Amino acid sequence: xxxxxxxxxxxxxxxxxxxxxxxxxxxxxxxxxLRAAARRGLARAxxxxxxxxxxxxxxxxxxxxxRHTWDANAPFxxxxxxxxxxxxxxxxxxxxxxxFVNIDDFAETLPSEPAAETLPASEIAARLQSLPARQREILxxxxxxxxxxxxxxxxxxxxxxxxxxxxxxxxxxxxxxxREP
Amino acid sequence: xxTDQLIRTLAADNAHRARPVSLVLALALVAAAPxxxxxxxxxxxxxxxxxxxxxxxxxDLKFAVTLALAISxxxxxxxxxxxEASLRGWAWLLLIPAGLLVGxxxxxxxxxxxxxxMTRLVGSNSRVCLTAIPLMSLPLLAAALFGLRHGAPARPxxxxxxxxxxxxxxxxxxxxxxxxxxxxxxxxxxxxxxTALVTAIGAxxxxxxxxx
Numbered sequence: 075x076x077x078x079x080x081x082x083x084x085x086x087x088x089x090x091x092x093x094x095x096x097x098x099x100x101x102x103x104x105x106x107x108l109r110a111a112a113r114r115g116l117a118r119a120x121x122x123x124x125x126x127x128x129x130x131x132x133x134x135x136x137x138x139x140x141r142h143t144w145d146a147n148a149p150f151x152x153x154x155x156x157x158x159x160x161x162x163x164x165x166x167x168x169x170x171x172x173x174f175v176n177i178d179d180f181a182e183t184l185p186s187e188p189a190a191e192t193l194p195a196s197e198i199a200a201r202l203q204s205l206p207a208r209q210r211e212i213l214x215x216x217x218x219x220x221x222x223x224x225x226x227x228x229x230x231x232x233x234x235x236x237x238x239x240x241x242x243x244x245x246x247x248x249x250x251x252x253r254e255p
Numbered sequence: 256x257x258t259d260q261l262i263r264t265l266a267a268d269n270a271h272r273a274r275p276v277s278l279v280l281a282l283a284l285v286a287a288a289p290x291x292x293x294x295x296x297x298x299x300x301x302x303x304x305x306x307x308x309x310x311x312x313x314x315d316l317k318f319a320v321t322l323a324l325a326i327s328x329x330x331x332x333x334x335x336x337x338x339e340a341s342l343r344g345w346a347w348l349l350l351i352p353a354g355l356l357v358g359x360x361x362x363x364x365x366x367x368x369x370x371x372x373m374t375r376l377v378g379s380n381s382r383v384c385l386t387a388i389p390l391m392s393l394p395l396l397a398a399a400l401f402g403l404r405h406g407a408p409a410r411p412x413x414x415x416x417x418x419x420x421x422x423x424x425x426x427x428x429x430x431x432x433x434x435x436x437x438x439x440x441x442x443x444x445x446x447x448x449x450t451a452l453v454t455a456i457g458a459x460x461x462x463x464x465x466x467x
């Protein structure tokens with residue numbers, strides 16, 4: 075457990091200094107842990123656990139958009155679990171249940187692979203539809219078609235800088251949409 | 256969108272670097288300050304005898320208290336903008352302005368006074384104080400909330416309350432240069448009530464605006 079968390083901290087430090095591959099590895103590595111905790115939280119609140127993937131995606135988005143609040147001298151896991159806990163409580167509250175989530179839920183969680191009964195996440199896909207067309211196309215090009223920023227820029231006859239801006243704005247408004255009541 | 260696809264997209268956005276919360280908060284406060292100063296100049300202005308008043312340690316103490324409040328609240332709010340942060344280990348900073356007030360009251364008690372205690376406490380500006388401090392706080396409070404929204408506060412209402420203290424501290428610093436009531440008893444009573452009001456507004460607004 076400790077080793078895994080030290081590895082996360084190292085990956086996040088590399089990510090913050092510009093290593094996107096390290097960032098990708100980090101997000102891949104935390105996702106099963108987040109998924110297990112989300113399932114456990116839903117189960118405890120008496121909610122169907124098949125909605126866990128929406129919560130996982132919300133946590134990942136928040137981690138991404140708030141990563142400037144992580145102190146590079148501090149361990150990564152407590153910061154991650156604080157965000158995850160916040161998002162899980164939020165999600166359960168929106169589903170109409172007030173619940174207290176113990177931070178140990180995350181720390182002691184073993185990775186869980188996506189199980190057959192997990193529904194595909196639908197909330198982000200739905201929010202994607204309300205984005206401006208160009209932002210949506212860029213997000214889809216990178217997410218679904220796995221195109222690079224460079225290829226996406228060529229496809230839409232835009233500069234790479236403009237693609238980066240649209241990509242970030244798109245991701246940011248996916249979360250903003252969520253915050254609206 | 257599948258989670259793997261989302262992760263790929265987030266990794267593609269890794270080059271984006273957000274500004275630190277401290278910078279956004281500072282810029283927002285600097286942008287809002289002229290609005291509060293304009294309210295101050297239009298409605299209040301510096302008291303005419305300010306040059307003499309400056310030799311009165313109780314006049315100067317008002318600024319020490321309000322600035323200590325503002326600076327402590329800025330430090331706490333920047334700490335609370337992190338998702339894993341709590342007030343523990345930081346709340347004591349707010350004892351600095353409180354301690355200065357207690358010290359001020361104690362010193363005043365030991366000095367001979369022309370006016371009776373109740374007269375000094377009630378003062379002559381309490382109504383202005385209760386209106387002006389909250390009013391001049393509002394632009395700064397909006398700025399502080401904007402700055403903190405850039406962070407990820409675990410407890411939005413608490414962070415909003417601290418934003419209220421911060422803006423009230425700054426607004427009270429302006430107000431202190433107008434007000435002719437220098438007794439620490441007046442400051443402790445009326446400045447505190449005005450600050451509490453702004454803090455409550457901040458907590459309420461924070462609970463709505465500071466969720467991430």
